Amino acid sequence: MQTFQIICCVLVGMLSLTGARREKPDTPSPDADHYDDGTHNEEYDHEVFLGGEKAAKEFEVLTEEESKRRLTVILKKVDTNSDTFIDKEELTNWVVGSLKKIDNYNAEERLKVQDRNGDGKLTWEEYNLHVFGYMPAKGHDTKSEYGKDVKRAERTFNVADKNQDGFLDSEEYLSFNNPRAVKEMEPIVIEQLLDNMDWNHDGAVALDEFLGDYFNVPGTNQAPAWVAEESELFRTQLDKNGDGYLRSSELFDWVRPDYAATAQFEADHLIKQADANKDGMLTEEEVLNKYRIFAGSRATHFGRHIRDKTFVHEEL
Known part of the structure; x- marks a missing residue:
């Protein structure tokens, strides 16, 4: 399946x-x-x-x-x-x-x-x-x-x-x-996401931490197209309170299957x-x-x- x-x-x-930094955020897509x-x-x-x-x-x-x-x-x-x-x-x-x-x-x-x-x-x-x-x-x-x-x-x-x-x-x-699909597992999912993505250990994920490491388009100084797309997603949908960070339930809502x-x-x-x-x-x-x-x-x-x-x- x-x-x-x-x-x-x-x-x-x-x-x-919890693995290494990603080249692209693995934001779930409804029709992936x-x-x-x-x-x-x-x-x-x-x-x-x-x-x-x-x-x-x-x-x-x-x-x-x-x-x-x-x-x-x-x-x-x-x-x-x-x-x-x-x-x-x-x-x-x-x-x-x-x-x-x-x-x-x-x-x-x-x-x-x-x-x-x-x-x-x-x-x-x-x-x-x-x-x-x-x-x-x-x-x-x-x-x-x-x-x-x-x-x-x-x-x-x-x-x-x-x-x-x-x-x-x-x-x-x-x-x-x-665990991502079970509400009761939210704390452990958030804990593991922060362990992976919260580089400065402030208890939240900022945009640069969300995007992770990535390479510019070969031969240019331009970021790949997905960077702008994921940045927009971060600002308009995931960061629900608009404070510039993903915290607590915002992190769980990002990764749980919809x-x-x-x-x-x-x-x-x-x-x-x-x-x-x-x-x-x-x-x-x-x-x-x-x-x-x-x-x-x-x-x-x-x-x-x-x-x-x-x-x-x-x-x-």
Whole structure:
């Protein structure tokens, strides 16, 4: 899954908060995965509408008839007021649910890999054995970059362990695996952002710290175009109180995934593609006429048996 897919290693996710200075701020974009170098990514539409890569791949091997049948079932769930029309709000809400299910599913799969004894919980030792290959000794070096990485991971683990029993259950693991998406993890996310970006240790991120190190356009004294774009973003959207710094919740708001904004972009896109009469809503007929936008199918693969119970959203 390319959209909102949680990274293959939790440590990598935390390093993205705490690594070296960046060449460009990694400001989240609501439609970052929708286009690959300007080319429309059809798989993105399928995955965020159907609820993940697994469901999208199942549709790829269906006949057109079966694909449309399943879409019809889904559309009835999207149309929450049962008026036979799918408006932007209904479609946005559906995609928000899909995005969250994708994150949850990916975290569950990762927990299975890291949970060495298969008890459905993760210990700090299991995490270290999976990521580092061994359990760091107590009193290990915390000044090297490696040592700092271990310390940050342990701090995040302990904050995610809400009941402090030394284990992360499936719900707590969600917070550990993707702390940016969990409100309760805001303090640790802010702490790690400041550790990475607050060069003068004043407890806030100024514009120059936000931009980080960058190189001018080769052969010129001009900054790359993104510098002006990110500077404008900093001043007009991120620095909400206009004091010239990002502090506290402003930092967390910057990096947390905005499911609603992403879903709104996707809803606008899908309606634009399928709304034949341009009334701003979708009917079942309009969706089925453009079913490949929402799901797709490959009739040449007919014969492979797909069980409805494996569909990510619900049984169809």
